[in-house]
Amino acid sequence: MFFRQLITSALTTLLCFSAWAAPLTPEQHAAKEKGIILYNQYKAISAEPYLEIAAQAGDKEAQYYLGEALRLNNRFMTEEAYKWYVAAAEQGDYYAMYRLSGTGSDLCSAIGNCPPDHRTPGDWLLLGRKTAQAFAEKGDSEAMYVLYYLTNNFEWLEKSAEAGLPIAQYDLARLYEQGKGFFFPPWKRSARVEELAKKSAEGGCIKGIMLYQNFLEGKKDIEIYWTKKAVALGSAEAVYAYGSGLAHVPKDYGYPLDLVKGYGFVYMLLELDGGGSLKEYAEDILPDIASQMTAKQIEQAKAFAEEWKATHPPLSFFPPKLGF
Structure with a gap:
């Protein structure tokens, strides 16, 4: 009971704290955008100084991406990366909570140099689930999507896709394509995959566009149309x-x-x-x-x-x- 109350109290604090975060200045916002652009171009090393400007200013998304950049650049969870994940998680970032929930077998845990924040990976997993679920129950499709990865409950991915999140529609299509779920008659599986791929493509998901193009064999004009959409x-x-x-x-x-x-x-x-x-x-x-x-x-x-x-x-x- 005490642990449940502790998690509930922490969740309330996180949700409130995220509302208090000061907005970035134009310069800090520009640095954040530049950092994310570089990160998305596989230039994580170049992204670090830009992301750090916004992360130091308290932006939780920049803190998360800085943690990602540091982890990828070093090929494992470093103490510095862990610090920024915690900073983002303490502001209610469930992506960061997901990452922290998987640190139990990571090098920083193995050699004991993760910063002491008094929470275990299991604590972060439970808090991530509660945080994401609070938003998911209000209809947040992105929270539903992350909740699927935090719980391995397939229904959350289906709910996220149904709520219209393009990346969830793509992931669900791929899982159906790989044999997940039951379809009768069997040909309905392919039809459902194509339907989800098209919805994902229409929502602007690049992976969804690429998957949908697999169904356009012999339809060169439509295939080129979607290539041009991806280019744009x-x-x-x-x-x-x-x-x-x-x-x-x-x-x-x-x-x-x-x-x-x-x-x-x-x-x-x-x-x-x-x-x-x-x-x-x-x-x-x-x-x-x-x-x-x-x-x-x-x-x-x-x-x-x-x-x-x-x-x-x-x-x-x-x-x-x-x-x-």
């Missing part, structure tokens, strides 16, 4: 596919030939000098595209790239917020 959202992979397709390099994939736009899209990928290999792919095919162009066309392509970047979301690999 900033998907780095879609930008490469569309740019190389427009340039017909390495081969003609059925896209209309447009060397200027093709070169421009591929050229944008040169800024991805963090993780992934798209920068190397871009460097490999740009000379082949350029060999078919005039100097003026190449300059037009570079100008197109700059204009596109100024009017569209930044390039992103869209890593899952729950991390790797």
Whole structure:
């Protein structure tokens, strides 16, 4: 009974504390956005100083992402990463609580150098469940989604998808595709996967778009439509596919030939000098595209790239917020 009262009291405190957090200044907000952009481009090392500006100012999302960046950069849970997860969790961030609930087998626990915060991974798991459930019961689809990972209760993922969260619709589609759940007659499984993939795509989930495109074989116009949607959202992979397709390099994939736009899209990928290999792919095919162009066309392509970047979301690999 005492432990239940302690968790309830802590939950009330966390929910209240999150309401007290001071808003970021424009400079701090810009630093946070820059940090998240870099993190989403697999540049976690470069993201750290930007995220720290907003994290030090008390922004719980920046604190969570800083913890993620530090953990990924060091390949394990460090004392510094743990500190920022705790800071975010103490403001009611259930993503951070989920991460903290899994530290029992991590290196910082194994060697005993996690900061003493008087909570075990089990404590964080229970608190994460209660925190997320409080929001889920009010209809918060994102809280339902995280609650699925905190409880392994499949119903929460179904509820999140039904409530319209695109990433939940994608995850549910993939689980159905892999055999989860019962469908009769069996062909209804594929129909349900396609339905969920389409809803996820319509909600702007890049993974949902890619999954839905698997159902569009022989429908090239519709497939290109969804590739263009992913490009407009900033998907780095879609930008490469569309740019190389427009340039017909390495081969003609059925896209209309447009060397200027093709070169421009591929050229944008040169800024991805963090993780992934798209920068190397871009460097490999740009000379082949350029060999078919005039100097003026190449300059037009570079100008197109700059204009596109100024009017569209930044390039992103869209890593899952729950991390790797």
